[in-house]
Amino acid sequence: MTATLSDFFVYSTRTFKALFQPPFRSKDTFQQLEFVTWQSLPVIVFCVSFAAMVTIMESSFHMKLMVQNDSLVPGFASLLILRELGVVVSSLLLTSRVGAGLAAEVGSMQVTEQVDALRMLGIDPIRFLVIPRLIACTVGGVILSLIANLVCLYCAMLISELKLGYSSGSFLTGMRAFVSYKDLVFAMIKGGCFGTVIPIVSCFFGLRCESGAEGVGKATTNSVVVASVAIIVMDFVLTYIFSHFY
Amino acid sequence: MPKLLIDVIDDVGNCLLFVREVMFTALTSPCSFASICEQIWTVTLQSLPTTALAGFFVGAIMTVQFTLQITTFGALGYLGGLSTSGTVREVGPLLIAFLLSGKVGAFTSAELGTMQVTEQIDAIRCLGANPIQEIILPRYLGIIISSFFLLAVGLVMSIFGGMLLGLVFSGINPEEYVRHIPTIVNKFSVANGMFKCLVFAFLLASICTYKGYSARGGAKGVGRAVVSTAVLTMVGIVVFDWLTSLITDTAMNVVLGNS
Numbered sequence: 319m320t321a322t323l324s325d326f327f328v329y330s331t332r333t334f335k336a337l338f339q340p341p342f343r344s345k346d347t348f349q350q351l352e353f354v355t356w357q358s359l360p361v362i363v364f365c366v367s368f369a370a371m372v373t374i375m376e377s378s379f380h381m382k383l384m385v386q387n388d389s390l391v392p393g394f395a396s397l398l399i400l401r402e403l404g405v406v407v408s409s410l411l412l413t414s415r416v417g418a419g420l421a422a423e424v425g426s427m428q429v430t431e432q433v434d435a436l437r438m439l440g441i442d443p444i445r446f447l448v449i450p451r452l453i454a455c456t457v458g459g460v461i462l463s464l465i466a467n468l469v470c471l472y473c474a475m476l477i478s479e480l481k482l483g484y485s486s487g488s489f490l491t492g493m494r495a496f497v498s499y500k501d502l503v504f505a506m507i508k509g510g511c512f513g514t515v516i517p518i519v520s521c522f523f524g525l526r527c528e529s530g531a532e533g534v535g536k537a538t539t540n541s542v543v544v545a546s547v548a549i550i551v552m553d554f555v556l557t558y559i560f561s562h563f564y
Numbered sequence: 565m566p567k568l569l570i571d572v573i574d575d576v577g578n579c580l581l582f583v584r585e586v587m588f589t590a591l592t593s594p595c596s597f598a599s600i601c602e603q604i605w606t607v608t609l610q611s612l613p614t615t616a617l618a619g620f621f622v623g624a625i626m627t628v629q630f631t632l633q634i635t636t637f638g639a640l641g642y643l644g645g646l647s648t649s650g651t652v653r654e655v656g657p658l659l660i661a662f663l664l665s666g667k668v669g670a671f672t673s674a675e676l677g678t679m680q681v682t683e684q685i686d687a688i689r690c691l692g693a694n695p696i697q698e699i700i701l702p703r704y705l706g707i708i709i710s711s712f713f714l715l716a717v718g719l720v721m722s723i724f725g726g727m728l729l730g731l732v733f734s735g736i737n738p739e740e741y742v743r744h745i746p747t748i749v750n751k752f753s754v755a756n757g758m759f760k761c762l763v764f765a766f767l768l769a770s771i772c773t774y775k776g777y778s779a780r781g782g783a784k785g786v787g788r789a790v791v792s793t794a795v796l797t798m799v800g801i802v803v804f805d806w807l808t809s810l811i812t813d814t815a816m817n818v819v820l821g822n823s
Contacts, residue, residue: 361795365802372809376654379813380646383748384639394633402629407802410662414794418670422787429783534783535674538790542666543614550659554621557628558733564632 329444329522333452336445343450350454354416355461361415362408366466369407370473373398378482392484392492395474400501404467406553409459409512413545416458417520420451421541424524425534433525443525451517459513460506467505504560511556512549519545582774586696586704593694595701603706608713611667615660615714616721622659623722624729626651631734643730644741645748651722652749652757658805660718661764664711665797669772672703673793676776677786685777700777704769711765712758719757756812763808767800 377395424447427433436443471493478484484492520541527537626647634640676699679685688695723745730736772793779789 361799365799368802368806372654372806375809375813376650379653380649383649384642384646397633398629402625411795411798414666414798415791418791418794422791426783426787532674532678534787535671535678535790538787539667539670539674542670542794543663546663546666547614547618550618550621550625554625554628557625561628561632561733 325526326522329525330518333444333448333518336442336449337452339445343446347450347453350451351458353419354412354454354458358412358415358458358462359465362411362462362466363469365411366404366407366470367473369403370395370399370470371477373403374474374477374481390492391482392474392478392489393496395478396471396489396493397496397501399470399474400467400497400505401557402553404470405463405505405508405512406549408462408466409509409516409549410546412455412459412462412513413516413549414542416455417516417545418538418542420517421520421524421527421538422534424521425527425537428525428527429529429534447525448517448521451521452514455513455517456510457513459509459511459516462513463505463509464502467502500563504556504563508553508556511552515548515552516545519548578778579770579774582777583770586700586770586773589694589696589701590705593697595697595705599698599702600705600709603702604710604713607668607706607710610671611664611714612717614663614667615718618659618663619656619718619721620725622655622718623647623651623725623727626655626722627726627729628733631730635734640734640736641740642744642748643734643736644726645744647726648723648745649748649753651726652719653753654757654760654805654809656719656722657715657757657760657764658801660711660715660761661768661801662798664707664714664765665768665772665794665801668707669768669793669797670790672707673772673776673779674786674790676700676703676773677779677789680777680779681782681786700773704773707769707772708762708765711761711768715757715761752816756808759812760805760808763804764801767804768797771797771800 373395374391377398378391381389381391381394424433427447433443433447436446475486475489478489479486523537523541523544527533627643630643630647630650631640634643634646676685679699685695685699688698727738727741730741731738775789775793775796779785781788
């Protein structure tokens with residue numbers, strides 16, 4: 319356990335050091351960005367729109383319980399969506415899609431000794447493999463959290479018009495009273511932070527993958543679990559920090 | 565695009581046929597009780613630390629967010645009840661299902677996929693045993709039953725985390741925090757959360773055993789099965805979250821008789 323942790327610290331400092339050293343592999347970075355952002359977009363948009371419907375229904379339930387009417391639902395729901403829901407759901411989805419994919423990819427490269435081949439050619443595998451994915455995931459996390467929040471708010475507006483009978487104008491007015499531009503910026507910062515964690519964790523588990531098919535499976539599972547728990551813990555820390563700025 | 569659609573429909577149909585076969589096996593030739601207990605023990609023990617940690621932090625996050633929202637109304641006394649109600653009804657089952665899909669779902673499909681690819685499942689069939697009865701069914705039931713234990717642990721930890729943050733962040737002492745939980749969380753809320761947990765566990769068990777059992781094509785095929793299990797369970801959980809919310813909402817309106 320301690321050995322793993324110290325390995326992880328050494329590995330992540332090396333990663334951050336390599337982040338600022340040329341050469342930058344821009345072509346690979348853009349390919350990864352396409353994989354992370356564009357190919358995850360349909361799944362994330364689909365899931366987030368369903369999550370928005372659930373949020374509206376649940377907050378309407380709690381409002382009726384507490385203050386007997388649900389006139390504050392638009393404000394509360396948009397607050398919940400912008401501060402927590404949009405970014406957390408999209409990053410958890412990104413973990414299971416991109417994180418598992420990265421761990422499986424890097425893990426099978428390690429098992430088939432392609433990583434050793436890179437090392438033999440004098441290429442640092444961290445700079446060659448991890449850095450493009452790290453940059454792509456960070457940028458992709460910011461973009462995806464922005465899109466996920468917008469889609470989520472739009473769906474919440476739609477469902478509150480259809481189910482609760484608010485016009486879109488009153489939804490937007492209620493929303494303006496509760497949230498501000500700051501919330502979107504904080505959500506994007508959160509998305510960037512979560513996007514940084516995913517490739518670091520999954521490439522770490524991929525690079526120390528044990529041989530055989532079982533090793534790759536174990537690396538994938540571990541990376542998904544550790545990344546999801548790390549996202550939840552980081553979400554708590556960031557929420558605590560941001561709560562002083564509202 | 566039409567081909568993709570047909571593939572999706574094909575996959576869903578195959579999965580349903582697989583579930584039907586598992587159910588049929590469960591009714592006609594059930595597996596031994598000991599093997600189910602073994603699976604429950606493995607699954608629960610495997611994900612207990614993760615679930616407890618995640619539950620603790622979820623409770624903490626809910627408390628911080630609710631504090632920010634309800635101080636403007638001066639209703640800080642209701643903090644404990646509100647955040648517990650939100651966790652029990654909605655967030656707890658959802659998050660535990662997400663974590664289980666990452667941990668147990670990926671592990672089970674990797675295990676079954678490796679067994680399938682290395683022809684161990686064919687070997688079992690050769691020995692005259694039914695692989696669904698011997699291998700799939702204990703895992704299937706084990707995941708469903710142990711998800712309830714994990715839900716209980718996660719919810720208790722979330723109340724504990726919320727209580728701690730209520731003390732540290734919003735200045736509510738634990739007695740005050742606990743006092744409003746029974747007034748807001750009623751038995752319908754708990755039943756709602758348990759129903760959701762059951763549905764998610766059922767979905768997760770079906771997808772991961774199906775994907776693992778139908779893995780083909782070497783180590784790459786196992787990797788593909790694992791990744792598609794993770795993505796599919798996440799999507800399925802979110803969709804069924806909405807569906808169960810709709811069902812319980814309607815059911816409660818019918819039972820209580822209001823609008």
